[in-house]
Amino acid sequence: MSAQSKNFMPKIFRILIWLTVALLGALALATVALHRGEQINAMWLVVAAVCTYALGYRFYSKFIAAKVLTLDALRATPAERMENGRDFVPTNKWVVFGHHFAAIAGPGPLVGPVLAAQFGYLPGTLWILAGAVFGGCVQDFVILLFSVRRDGKSLTEMARDEIGRLGGLVAYVAVISIIVILLAVCALVVVNALKASPWGTFTIAMTIPIALLMGVYLRTLRPGKVLETSALGFVLVMLAIWGGQWVSQTPSVASWFTYSGPALAILIIVYGFAASALPVWLLLAPRDYLSTFVKLGTISLLALGIIALRPTLHMPPLTRFIDGSGPVFAGNVFPFAFITIACGAISGFHALISSGTTPKLIRRETEARMVGYGAMLAESLVAIMAMIAACVLQPGIYFAINSPAGIVGQAPEAAAATISNWGFPITAAEMHSLAQSVGEQTLYNRTGGAPAFAVGMAHIFSNSLGGQALMAIWYHFAIMFEALFILTVLDAGTRVGRFMIQDALGHVWKPLGRTSWYPSILATSALIVAGWGYFLWQGVKDPLGGINSLWPLFGIANQLLATVALCVATTIVIKMGKARYAAVTMGPLMWLVAVTFTASWHKVFDPNPRIGFLSHAAQLAAGPAANARLIFNDRLDAVVTCALIVMVALILIESAVEWLRVLSGRKQPRVKESPFVPTRFAEEQV
Amino acid sequence: MKDTTSHVGTAAPGCPVEQSSTSLLPRKPFGQLKSCMEIFFATLHEIFDESAYARFLNQKQLVSSRAAYAAFRQENEAAKARRPKCC
Numbered sequence: 126m127s128a129q130s131k132n133f134m135p136k137i138f139r140i141l142i143w144l145t146v147a148l149l150g151a152l153a154l155a156t157v158a159l160h161r162g163e164q165i166n167a168m169w170l171v172v173a174a175v176c177t178y179a180l181g182y183r184f185y186s187k188f189i190a191a192k193v194l195t196l197d198a199l200r201a202t203p204a205e206r207m208e209n210g211r212d213f214v215p216t217n218k219w220v221v222f223g224h225h226f227a228a229i230a231g232p233g234p235l236v237g238p239v240l241a242a243q244f245g246y247l248p249g250t251l252w253i254l255a256g257a258v259f260g261g262c263v264q265d266f267v268i269l270l271f272s273v274r275r276d277g278k279s280l281t282e283m284a285r286d287e288i289g290r291l292g293g294l295v296a297y298v299a300v301i302s303i304i305v306i307l308l309a310v311c312a313l314v315v316v317n318a319l320k321a322s323p324w325g326t327f328t329i330a331m332t333i334p335i336a337l338l339m340g341v342y343l344r345t346l347r348p349g350k351v352l353e354t355s356a357l358g359f360v361l362v363m364l365a366i367w368g369g370q371w372v373s374q375t376p377s378v379a380s381w382f383t384y385s386g387p388a389l390a391i392l393i394i395v396y397g398f399a400a401s402a403l404p405v406w407l408l409l410a411p412r413d414y415l416s417t418f419v420k421l422g423t424i425s426l427l428a429l430g431i432i433a434l435r436p437t438l439h440m441p442p443l444t445r446f447i448d449g450s451g452p453v454f455a456g457n458v459f460p461f462a463f464i465t466i467a468c469g470a471i472s473g474f475h476a477l478i479s480s481g482t483t484p485k486l487i488r489r490e491t492e493a494r495m496v497g498y499g500a501m502l503a504e505s506l507v508a509i510m511a512m513i514a515a516c517v518l519q520p521g522i523y524f525a526i527n528s529p530a531g532i533v534g535q536a537p538e539a540a541a542a543t544i545s546n547w548g549f550p551i552t553a554a555e556m557h558s559l560a561q562s563v564g565e566q567t568l569y570n571r572t573g574g575a576p577a578f579a580v581g582m583a584h585i586f587s588n589s590l591g592g593q594a595l596m597a598i599w600y601h602f603a604i605m606f607e608a609l610f611i612l613t614v615l616d617a618g619t620r621v622g623r624f625m626i627q628d629a630l631g632h633v634w635k636p637l638g639r640t641s642w643y644p645s646i647l648a649t650s651a652l653i654v655a656g657w658g659y660f661l662w663q664g665v666k667d668p669l670g671g672i673n674s675l676w677p678l679f680g681i682a683n684q685l686l687a688t689v690a691l692c693v694a695t696t697i698v699i700k701m702g703k704a705r706y707a708a709v710t711m712g713p714l715m716w717l718v719a720v721t722f723t724a725s726w727h728k729v730f731d732p733n734p735r736i737g738f739l740s741h742a743a744q745l746a747a748g749p750a751a752n753a754r755l756i757f758n759d760r761l762d763a764v765v766t767c768a769l770i771v772m773v774a775l776i777l778i779e780s781a782v783e784w785l786r787v788l789s790g791r792k793q794p795r796v797k798e799s800p801f802v803p804t805r806f807a808e809e810q811v
Numbered sequence: 812m813k814d815t816t817s818h819v820g821t822a823a824p825g826c827p828v829e830q831s832s833t834s835l836l837p838r839k840p841f842g843q844l845k846s847c848m849e850i851f852f853a854t855l856h857e858i859f860d861e862s863a864y865a866r867f868l869n870q871k872q873l874v875s876s877r878a879a880y881a882a883f884r885q886e887n888e889a890a891k892a893r894r895p896k897c898c
Contacts, residue, residue: 210866212890216857223854231897304895348880351859405888413896414859421858474897482894617896624893640889 143183150176157250160442167436167513170250174509178502181258186266186498193698193706194270196490201804203276204486213277215488215806218495225483226500227417229265229475230424232610233468233683234508236314236574239581240676241465242515242523243453247442248462249512256463256470257505260713264687266497267694267710268476272484273493274798280480280690286797287696288780295776296689297625302769303474303682304622305653309660310679311611311618312397313671316389316661317573318604323382324373324564324597325604326389330382331365332412332609333396339411355418358411362419362609366601373564386665393615394658401619401650409616416613423606427510430585440516440523445548452528452547453572454673455735460724463716464680469508471713473686475501489806514581515574521551522559522568526577529670530570540569564597572670575611579603622653663758673735674762677728684721685769688714692780699784700794707784718777725770729763738763863887 153173156165190196207213216224241249272278278286281300285293319325339358347353372378384392400408449457454465468474479497487493515523524544525533533540537553544551560568563583568576583599591599624640626649631638637645664671691714698707731737734744742759745751786792856862864875864883873879 210870211863211886214866217850217853219850220854220857224857227858228894229897233897344880344884345877348877349861349864349875349883351861351864352855355859405892406884410884410891413891417858468897472897474895477895478897614896617892617894620892621895 143180146176146179150180154254158247158442164437164439167431167438167517170246170438170509170513171431173250174254174506177254177258178506181262182498182502185258186262186494189263189266189498189709190491190494193703193709194267196270196493197801198489198491199803199807200274200490201802202273202487202490203484203799204488205804205806206799206802207276207485212482213485216486218488218492221483221486221488221492221496222500224486225478225496226503227421228478228482229468229472229500230420230504230507231468231474231614232311232314232575232607233472233474234504235511235578235607235610237466237469237680238508238512239515239574239578240453240527240672241462242440242512243444243451243527244447244458244462245441245443246438246512246516248447248458249466250509252463252466253470253505253508253512256466256713257501257508260687260716261469261471261475261505262498262501263709263713264471264473264690264694265475265479265501266494267698268690269479269484269487269497270490270493271694271697272480273487273490276799277484278480280476280693283480283697284689284693284776287693287700288776288783291779292689292692292776295772296686296693297629299473299682299686299689299769299772300477301622301625302765302772303679303686304618304625305656306660306675306679306682306765307474308397308615308618308622308657309664310672310675311614312390312393312657312661313664313675314573314575315393315608315611315615316386316665317571317670317672318575318579318608319384319389320386321383321567322373322565322604323379324369324601325608326382326384327369327372328362328365328601328605329608329612331368332362332415332605332612333408335361335365336408336412336415339415340407343411344406351414354411355414358415359418359422362415362605363602366598366605369601370564370597387662390658390661390665393612394654394661396612397615397619397658398650398654400616401623401654402646405620409620412609412613412616416609419606419609423602424507424510427514427582427585428506430582430589431510431513433589434585436513436517436585436588438513438516439519441520444520449733449736452524452532454676455733456677456724456727460720460727461677463720464677464684464724466508467680467683467687469505469511471684471687471717473683473688473690476686476690489804511578514578514585516581517584518577518581519551520549521545522556522580523577524549525551525556526568526571526580527574528570529572529668529673531668531670533570535570537567537569562593562596563600565600570670572672574672575604575607579607619650619653619657622656623649626652663761666754667758669735674728674738674759677724678762678766681721681725681728681766681769684717685773688717688721688773689776691717692776696780696783697796699787700796702794704788718773721773722770725766728766738766860887860891 150173153169153176156169157173204213204215208215238249271283275283281293281296284296319329335358339354343354372382447458449455521544525540533543537556541551541553556568560566579600582603583596586599587593587596627638627640627645636642639645660675664675667674691710694710695707695714698710727736729738732740734741738759742756745756787794867883868875868879
């Protein structure tokens with residue numbers, strides 16, 4: 126709101142407006158939290174979320190901006206001081222907001238809430254709201270501002286400068302670890318969504334030639350016309366979805382696109398290697414544009430669909446699975462709900478974006494609040510929409526889709542009977558009819574979250590637009606949207622990982638660091654693909670569906686990165702002489718430490734073989750047909766989890782030592798900011 | 812050549828950045844709607860690198876062509892490839 130309009134609005138009127146927002150939010154939250162035995166409308170979640178975000182932004186982020194960070198409207202940002210028209214460009218705050226949101230919004234906030242819905246809608250929703258307002262938004266905002274004050278330095282550079290060499294090293298290893306695990310989990314979600322689905326596989330396969338065509342079109346026919354090219358790509362993708370229906374209904378053609386999980390895993394591994402080694406302009410860039418185009422459009426469409434339909438949530442607020450016996454993944458609501466939903470509440474990965482491109486575009490320090498805090502609120506709203514999409518399904522359908530065959534059995538009748546015995550009635554005939562309506566042969570055991578989200582989204586879309594006749598098209602549109610999204614993350618992540626390995630190996634032998642030297646490109650691409658490919662293979666071979674072991678590992682790795690980011694933030698806040706406000710970053714940091722340590726302990730040592738890696742390995746070893754590979758995988762997962770936790774402990778200890786030194790006066794509190802330069806934009810209104 | 816300064820937030824190097832139109836009260840009917848649309852399209856141009864290309868052309872004093880776009884891509888390839896996509 127501009128200063129002029131503020132003056133026109135009497136203070137009492139503004140107080141009344143905020144009081145109304147607070148009361149409405151409290152009413153909505155009470156309805157969401159306290160309703161038992163009756164289904165509620167999804168709009169209560171939306172109202173609770175919007176009011177919480179409005180209050181968080183207006184009051185909490187303003188408090189942080191004014192008291193903790195003391196944003197300086199007179200201080201020039203690196204975008205102004207180092208303006209070069211390429212990386213450093215002073216940009217309108219709304220444009221930076223859109224750019225930042227497009228970069229942070231990935232498949233995580235869509236998949237995580239769908240998986241966490243097995244506890245009911247309440248735990249996930251409360252964590253998304255509280256986690257975002259007090260954790261994720263704060264992390265993104267604070268890291269963005271600190272990067273702005275350090276010439277746009279990356280998180281790892283800030284960790285090294287402000288905490289120490291060990292902090293920098295841990296941040297580097299954390300980034301590599303999270304990339305490897307993230308890519309494996311993302312690929313597993315795609316495999317589970319596409320296995321035995323000729324329609325989905327055809328559509329996604331078609332996005333590869335479409336992206337290549339876009340690359341050539343953009344380079345030769347219409348140079349620079351990216352929006353036009355993306356719109357053209359979108360039309361072609363829609364045609365591919367439409368054509369997919371014909372493929373699935375023509376048995377001779379359908380067989381070309383019907384693959385098992387392991388076969389799809391191999392195809393994705395080969396694809397990942399090729400995408401990393403091919404020139405950027407040919408595949409990565411056009412796919413990225415196409416994915417962004419589809420992503421922004423679909424998220425807007427989903428928001429409109431929810432508002433238009435105002436669906437009823439069929440999932441109860443809490444299910445019996447809060448006790449840890451859930452079929453989607455095993456583990457108690459604490460800590461596993463907080464590990465499962467990372468993006469949407471707090472995601473360490475965002476710290477990489479907040480200390481990457483965005484700080485180089487911010488025109489004024491004061492705009493960091495809207496971009497950092499505000500964009501994360503928008504992402505959190507996406508997570509709420511994903512939660513709604515999962516919870517509009519009948520719980521029986523939700524569990525039939527998301528439960529692995531190892532838990533509910535292979536046969537439709539057996540699976541339906543097991544799920545009905547849990548108190549969520551479903552029949553094999555209902556599931557068959559649903560599968561027919563979305564153009565699939567079966568929807569059982571489609572673990573990973575993506576198919577359940579797609580069914581929920583198709584339900585919302587088809588009831589708002591087109592009716593049941595378009596259910597199959599909307600379902601495959603949703604699958605295409607998620608898979609495209611995920612494969613883009615896979616392309617970009619493999620390449621980023623490759624560059625990081627090349628940077629590191631360049632210190633050992635210079636030619637390996639040359640990003641244009643093909644032997645190095647091939648070797649490092651193979652290394653990073655082998656890393657995530659191994660975990661992917663492990664996931665597809667896992668009788669429990671893979672998600673049970675890999676998603677918590679991903680959550681732990683992501684929260685580890687958030688821990689690193691919050692350690693850096695707390696250290697800087699203390700060094701700024703603002704120790705009395707350190708709770709702003711230390712609060713979420715302590716929460717994350719509690720969550721990651723508890724989750725890791727359970728994942729490694731829990732005596733329940735469905736939760737603990739070691740007890741599962743012991744159970745397999747004691748069985749009649751001990752599978753050495755599965756036992757090795759469990760032990761490897763345990764080692765990886767322990768390694769992640771050791772890293773958290775190391776950076777915490779190093780940070781705590783630094784805090785104590787500064788607070789006890791043994792070390793001069795000195796932050797490594799770039800010197801103050803007055804801005805030429807000082808005359809502008811904020 | 813495309814006028815890069817016409818986009819909100821797309822400043823050619825050395826040129827002063829225009830004052831944000833959103834911070835002013837609209838002087839004409841539909842003024843606010845118009846500025847919202849301008850910002851919306853400016854955001855799309857920025858996200859889809861069209862603004863970056865326009866800045867590149869302006870900086871190098873080039874007109875859009877295959878060769879110019881190839882040069883732009885080459886210059887930006889490393890940055891684009893190193894940009895992580897969030898989960």
